[in-house]
Amino acid sequence: MHCTITKMLLGVLAPVFLLATEGRADGWGLPENISTFGGEIDHQFNLILVITTITFIVTMTVLVIALIRFRHKEGKKAQHVHGSHKLEIIWTLVPAAILLFLAFYQTKTWALVKMDTPDKSDSVVIQVFAKQFEWNFRYAGTDGIFDTEDDPCTIKELYVPVNKNVILEIRSLDVIHSLFLPHLRFKQDVIPGMRMSAWFQATKTTLQARSERGDEKFNYEIACTELCGIEHHTMKGTLSILAQGEFDTWLAKQSVEAAQFSRPEIWDDWERAGGELEIEPLEEHADH
Amino acid sequence: MTTQFFNRALIVFLSVALSATFTLTGCGGGDDAGGGGDATPTKTDDGGSKASGGGDRTPFPAAKATASVSGKVMFKGDKPTVKKIRIQGDDFCMAQHPTAPNDETYLIGDDNTIANVFVYVKSGADKWEFKVPSTPVMLEQKGCTYMPHVFGIMAGQTVTVKSSDETKHNVHFKGKKNKAFNFSQVFNQSDDQKFSREEIMAPVECDVHSWMRSYANIVYHTLHDVTAAGGAFELPKLPPGDYEIAAVHEALGTQTQKITVADGDSKTIEFTFSK
Numbered sequence: 001m002h003c004t005i006t007k008m009l010l011g012v013l014a015p016v017f018l019l020a021t022e023g024r025a026d027g028w029g030l031p032e033n034i035s036t037f038g039g040e041i042d043h044q045f046n047l048i049l050v051i052t053t054i055t056f057i058v059t060m061t062v063l064v065i066a067l068i069r070f071r072h073k074e075g076k077k078a079q080h081v082h083g084s085h086k087l088e089i090i091w092t093l094v095p096a097a098i099l100l101f102l103a104f105y106q107t108k109t110w111a112l113v114k115m116d117t118p119d120k121s122d123s124v125v126i127q128v129f130a131k132q133f134e135w136n137f138r139y140a141g142t143d144g145i146f147d148t149e150d151d152p153c154t155i156k157e158l159y160v161p162v163n164k165n166v167i168l169e170i171r172s173l174d175v176i177h178s179l180f181l182p183h184l185r186f187k188q189d190v191i192p193g194m195r196m197s198a199w200f201q202a203t204k205t206t207l208q209a210r211s212e213r214g215d216e217k218f219n220y221e222i223a224c225t226e227l228c229g230i231e232h233h234t235m236k237g238t239l240s241i242l243a244q245g246e247f248d249t250w251l252a253k254q255s256v257e258a259a260q261f262s263r264p265e266i267w268d269d270w271e272r273a274g275g276e277l278e279i280e281p282l283e284e285h286a287d288h
Numbered sequence: 289m290t291t292q293f294f295n296r297a298l299i300v301f302l303s304v305a306l307s308a309t310f311t312l313t314g315c316g317g318g319d320d321a322g323g324g325g326d327a328t329p330t331k332t333d334d335g336g337s338k339a340s341g342g343g344d345r346t347p348f349p350a351a352k353a354t355a356s357v358s359g360k361v362m363f364k365g366d367k368p369t370v371k372k373i374r375i376q377g378d379d380f381c382m383a384q385h386p387t388a389p390n391d392e393t394y395l396i397g398d399d400n401t402i403a404n405v406f407v408y409v410k411s412g413a414d415k416w417e418f419k420v421p422s423t424p425v426m427l428e429q430k431g432c433t434y435m436p437h438v439f440g441i442m443a444g445q446t447v448t449v450k451s452s453d454e455t456k457h458n459v460h461f462k463g464k465k466n467k468a469f470n471f472s473q474v475f476n477q478s479d480d481q482k483f484s485r486e487e488i489m490a491p492v493e494c495d496v497h498s499w500m501r502s503y504a505n506i507v508y509h510t511l512h513d514v515t516a517a518g519g520a521f522e523l524p525k526l527p528p529g530d531y532e533i534a535a536v537h538e539a540l541g542t543q544t545q546k547i548t549v550a551d552g553d554s555k556t557i558e559f560t561f562s563k
Contacts, residue, residue: 004438113496115300131495132495132497133458133495133496133499134377134498136497136498153374154374154376155374155377155498156376156377156378157376157377180419183371229495230458230470230471230472231456231458231472231495231496234456235497237377261372261373261374261388262369262371262372262373262374262391262393264374264498264499266498
């Protein structure tokens with residue numbers, strides 16, 4: 001009894017809490033869009049939300065009406081119905097038509113995000129190496145060539161310039177991960193043994209966002225959205241979007257310092273991870 | 289305007305869903321502890337019999353172990369550059385290291401002595417069965433670093449892994465001959481583990497902080513040591529006989545020397561590594 005009352009109270013208080021927190025910076029909807037193609041993604045999202053909301057309301061309304069209208073009444077026998085071909089055709093064809101419409105309607109957005117990849121020569125290319133439970137990032141350094149002494153390597157911290165195309169070359173060392181940059185509407189699954197590539201262009205710097213939000217500690221978030229193991233929740237980081245000049249300064253400084261730091265060993269496996277993964281056999285008699 | 293509308297729509301939907309969930313669900317049967325959330329890691333087998341090797345071994349003649357071998361491990365040539373480690377992605381760890389710490393791979397002193405070299409009797413002690421020490425070996429995570437960086441342990445002996453850090457670590461033993469272990473630890477948590485087979489320089493890593501690494505050296509006996517700053521080692525209790533002594537460094541490889549000791553001998557040997 002006590003437990004039921006507690007649950008009921010929670011049931012009442014939870015929505016109150018939700019309503020009270022409506023004023024948070026990004027609301028309870030999608031976070032602020034700061035990518036060039038984010039508007040297209042949001043449009044698709046909102047369109048689908050409208051369709052599913054209407055469907056939800058209509059089906060729930062019909063359900064509630066049916067519950068009330070056909071509830072138990074003394075002396076009235078239940079009517080047995082063995083299906084309706086007409087209804088089944090309708091509720092098969094209508095969703096099929098909606099899905100077909102969505103499939104064609106989103107092709108432009110799909111092409112923009114997944115097919116119209118910008119030219120590397122006019123972009124910042126960053127290598128992203130996922131492992132349980134870290135995002136590793138590597139930059140080409142000021143020499144513009146990867147796998148040299150001046151390559152800055154960072155862990156869980158991604159730095160990119162604003163208003164410039166950024167191409168991420170993404171691989172996984174171990175299991176399936178998914179790189180998610182919510183404010184950029186960027187999400188890319190990372191499959192072991194595959195070379196993934198994706199791009200985005202940010203339209204607002206971290207400093208601008210902090211100023212607008214009045215929050216000096218605000219950072220754009222990096223997350224993993226594929227359950228990748230027991231510490232999956234720790235696989236998050238920060239995305240710093242810098243003005244072009246700041247980014248250039250940062251990259252130059254990091255390139256100079258790179259030689260002083262040990263290169264994280266994970267980068268030894270970068271080439272191997274992009275091809276066929278070989279599982280190292282355990283030695284004989286191992287207790288596995 | 290559109291965003292506001294959808295925010296409000298989402299709030300209403302979430303409100304209804306949460307109300308329904310909290311109001312309609314029952315108490316759930318009570319015992320939450322039965323949900324399989326036990327954080328205790330799977331322990332390895334005791335390994336005692338394997339540790340002592342079985343077969344026709346005789347107990348280690350401790351009373352006759354009057355000889356000793358000691359010495360130093362040196363480096364010859366141009367010293368490798370000591371690089372720094374980049375601590376990132378964890379506020380606690382970053383606060384522990386206001387300046388980037390040195391990589392512990394090459395701890396070479398001004399006098400060219402090398403620390404963190406594992407020195408052990410590679411052969412010559414196979415005929416004896418050793419008693420497993422009751423004192424556990426401590427492997428501590430402190431300041432987002434493993435301490436010690438290199439340790440020796442007898443198969444069957446307990447290693448107590450402890451976290452003294454107010455952040456979450458993940459202890460992952462990546463040896464190839466012993467059963468792997470992989471578990472998370474929070475502040476002040478400690479867990480006991482055992483190894484059952486001989487294995488040298490087997491890495492223990494933190495999957496959350498990739499710069500954290502220690503090396504376990506598992507042998508079937510207690511005749512081993514790790515060099516500290518100054519490069520000195522000592523194998524103090526050896527019965528008379530012929531031995532092969534090995535020195536192993538995580539990056540510089542392995543060196544061995546054969547030695548014969550008589551009753552009461554105190555012999556000195558030196559290993560010299562180069563890159």
